[in-house]
Amino acid sequence: MSILVIAEVSGGKLRKATLNAVTFARQLAAARGDTVAIGVLGAGVGGAAAEAAAFGPVHVVDAPALATCTAGTWAGAVADLAGAVGANAVAATSSTFSRDLLPRVAARLGAGMVSEVVAVTPDGRFKRPMWAGNVVATVEVKTPKAVFTVRSTEFALADPAGAPGAVAAAAVTVADDGKAKVVSFAPTVSARPDLGEAKVVVSGGRGLKDKEGWKVLDPLADLFGAAVGATRAVVDAGIVPNDLQVGQTGKVVAPNLYFAVALSGAIQHIAGMKASKVIVAINKDEEAPIFSVADYGLVGDAFKVVPEMIEEIKRARAG
Amino acid sequence: MKILVTAKRVTDPDAKIRVKPDGTGIETVGLEYKLNPFCENAVEAAVGIVEKGGGEVVAVTIGNDDAVNNLRTALAMGAERGIHVKATDDQLDSDLAARLLAKVFEREKPDLFILGKQAVDGDSNQVGQLVAEYLGLPQACFASKIEVAPGKATVTREIDGGLETLELALPAVITADLRLNTPRLPTLPNVLKAKRKPIAAVTPAELGVDTALKVATVAYEAPPQRKGGMKVKTVAELVDKLKNEAKVL
Ligand SMILES: Cc1cc2nc3c(=O)[nH]c(=O)nc-3n(C[C@H](O)[C@H](O)[C@H](O)COP(=O)(O)OP(=O)(O)OC[C@H]3O[C@@H](n4cnc5c(N)ncnc54)[C@H](O)[C@@H]3O)c2cc1C
Ligand SMILES: Nc1ncnc2c1ncn2[C@@H]1O[C@H](COP(=O)(O)O)[C@@H](O)[C@H]1O
Numbered sequence: 001m002s003i004l005v006i007a008e009v010s011g012g013k014l015r016k017a018t019l020n021a022v023t024f025a026r027q028l029a030a031a032r033g034d035t036v037a038i039g040v041l042g043a044g045v046g047g048a049a050a051e052a053a054a055f056g057p058v059h060v061v062d063a064p065a066l067a068t069c070t071a072g073t074w075a076g077a078v079a080d081l082a083g084a085v086g087a088n089a090v091a092a093t094s095s096t097f098s099r100d101l102l103p104r105v106a107a108r109l110g111a112g113m114v115s116e117v118v119a120v121t122p123d124g125r126f127k128r129p130m131w132a133g134n135v136v137a138t139v140e141v142k143t144p145k146a147v148f149t150v151r152s153t154e155f156a157l158a159d160p161a162g163a164p165g166a167v168a169a170a171a172v173t174v175a176d177d178g179k180a181k182v183v184s185f186a187p188t189v190s191a192r193p194d195l196g197e198a199k200v201v202v203s204g205g206r207g208l209k210d211k212e213g214w215k216v217l218d219p220l221a222d223l224f225g226a227a228v229g230a231t232r233a234v235v236d237a238g239i240v241p242n243d244l245q246v247g248q249t250g251k252v253v254a255p256n257l258y259f260a261v262a263l264s265g266a267i268q269h270i271a272g273m274k275a276s277k278v279i280v281a282i283n284k285d286e287e288a289p290i291f292s293v294a295d296y297g298l299v300g301d302a303f304k305v306v307p308e309m310i311e312e313i314k315r316a317r318a319g
Numbered sequence: 320m321k322i323l324v325t326a327k328r329v330t331d332p333d334a335k336i337r338v339k340p341d342g343t344g345i346e347t348v349g350l351e352y353k354l355n356p357f358c359e360n361a362v363e364a365a366v367g368i369v370e371k372g373g374g375e376v377v378a379v380t381i382g383n384d385d386a387v388n389n390l391r392t393a394l395a396m397g398a399e400r401g402i403h404v405k406a407t408d409d410q411l412d413s414d415l416a417a418r419l420l421a422k423v424f425e426r427e428k429p430d431l432f433i434l435g436k437q438a439v440d441g442d443s444n445q446v447g448q449l450v451a452e453y454l455g456l457p458q459a460c461f462a463s464k465i466e467v468a469p470g471k472a473t474v475t476r477e478i479d480g481g482l483e484t485l486e487l488a489l490p491a492v493i494t495a496d497l498r499l500n501t502p503r504l505p506t507l508p509n510v511l512k513a514k515r516k517p518i519a520a521v522t523p524a525e526l527g528v529d530t531a532l533k534v535a536t537v538a539y540e541a542p543p544q545r546k547g548g549m550k551v552k553t554v555a556e557l558v559d560k561l562k563n564e565a566k567v568l
Contacts, residue, residue, distance in 0.1 A: 104451065135542070183486050296557055
């Protein structure tokens with residue numbers, strides 16, 4: 001049997017985050033004696049399929065009905081693909097794409113689904129966070145088939161396979177169910193790297209007050225080529241777009257370096273960043289909970305401290 | 320328009336949850352329970368739609384007897400009546416919750432089913448999608464805006480990379496994100512009124528649902544703790560540590 005990793009394709013290209021799920025699938029395959037294959041679905045995805053082949057055999061479903069991602073139509077295609085290739089497990093890296101789609105696939109396959117897997121245990125069980133990451137549960141899938149979304153922060157990007165895999169068109173016909181259609185998409189435009197992929201993340205909170213105050217983070221992010229993140233409070237206030245929210249109900253990140261500036265460190269925010277390697281917190285309230293998870297905490301006014309820190313970092317790098 | 324909404328009972332979202340030493344569950348002593356924040360958004364959305372265009376909001380919870388309190392919160396926010404499906408959390412997984420809710424949907428035949436995008440205890444983010452698939456309905460998950468018109472709903476959803484707008488043929492399933500609205504606080508008169516609103520209790524057996532679980536939780540543990548809490552006095556000290564100790568500059 002095989003484990004089918006569902007690729008995420010954006011702008012015709014394979015999204016790097018797909019490779020976190022490949023690593024998960026390889027671990028699971030090693031434990032169970034299965035093989036790993038990658039499913040690339042969409043319209044005009046030949047390029048992405050060729051990219052994916054570096055990591056294993058690829059099954060392609062290229063159909064006009066898959067040009068936009070409506071979960072009902074896609075679920076049929078993914079479930080049929082799993083059937084066609086004899087997969088007993090379907091996995092994808094957790095994202096709004098996979099969270100929207102994979103539960104429907106699980107329902108189609110009669111499979112149990114585990115969300116946000118962070119580890120595979122030697123006895124074939126799975127660990128996943130609950131309660132905003134304050135609890136790690138071990139779960140067992142009771143059905144012959146299983147579906148997973150996996151946390152990118154806990155599984156490294158996969159290395160290419162020894163030899164490239166074959167790319168084959170799968171015998172799956174896709175029919176649009178006609179019940180949902182995408183009428184528009186308003187992309188977040190940003191010159192900064194993706195939150196999930198950045199080595200450094202600079203996050204700000206309500207303490208920065210407004211769009212004007214938020215600008216204090218720009219030169220710091222520039223200095224590291226960092227991604228910018230935010231708390232829910234900042235997103236709710238309309239200061240930054242929704243997809244910059246880090247936390248229990250936003251993105252989960254684990255960069256080498258995470259700056260938490262003028263944010264308190266609510267349980268829900270910490271859930272999204274506590275796996276970062278080095279955490280720096282700047283807050284004017286010495287009691288702020290964020291300090292309890294920070295490797296380096298500095299009590300002070302962000303509007304004063306951040307510009308000073310930028311100058312000091314420039315000096316340190318020059319010297 | 321008839322709208323079905325969920326009212327899941329969850330532990331207080333801001334409580335610090337601790338695992339029992341024997342790993343069989345969480346410490347519940349002194350813990351408060353609330354209506355799941357995402358369900359609050361769902362109820363607010365449904366009540367808002369019905370206030371504007373007429374209709375009925377029906378709230379459903381699957382839970383122990385105490386979950387009726389959270390169902391009453393939904394009634395105090397404006398739902399007309401409640402349905403209590405009797406099952407405790409340890410008898411449920413996402414799939415069973417979804418199959419029970421699908422059965423309630425089939426009995427009620429609403430035009431719209433609005434759920435939360437996730438429950439803040441289990442953090443699974445599955446049930447709405449599963450319900451939609453079991454019922455063969457279109458879905459719009461992570462909604463930040465809903466507009467209804469005869470026979471259709473136009474929903475804006477918060478997804479990675481931006482905001483997507485979907486048009487769904489009704490009946491449809493929507494899951495609410497936090498920015499959908501600001502849930503109202505029930506007023507005292509409405510809390511009192513809610514006490515008299517009807518709640519129908521039903522068991523999984525009465526709904527004719529097979530209660531076998533697909534996923535079982537076998538153990539709970541605390542996550543690894545960070546060794547944080549170190550403070551520096553000055554910017555110079557901070558940058559020195561970042562350069563020479565953490566080596567991240
Ligand atoms: C269901 C649910 C889900 C949620 N999901 C998320 C999530 O995914 N992500 C998330 O982030 N939140 C989430 N939240 C919200 C969370 O509970 C907090 O409300 C939020 O994280 C607080 O944001 P904040 O730290 O920016 O604001 P606050 O808590 O108001 O903190 C502001 C901080 O700034 C400091 N400050 C003020 N001025 C300055 C200054 N000049 N210099 C330095 N410091 C200063 C203050 O001391 C304070 O600590 C969720 C909440 C709920 C109920
Ligand atoms: N026991 C339950 N009773 C009512 N609604 C539920 C229950 N469990 C889950 N839901 C609904 O499904 C949504 C997603 O839950 P989950 O998939 O468990 O994160 C929640 O926000 C609720 O709207």
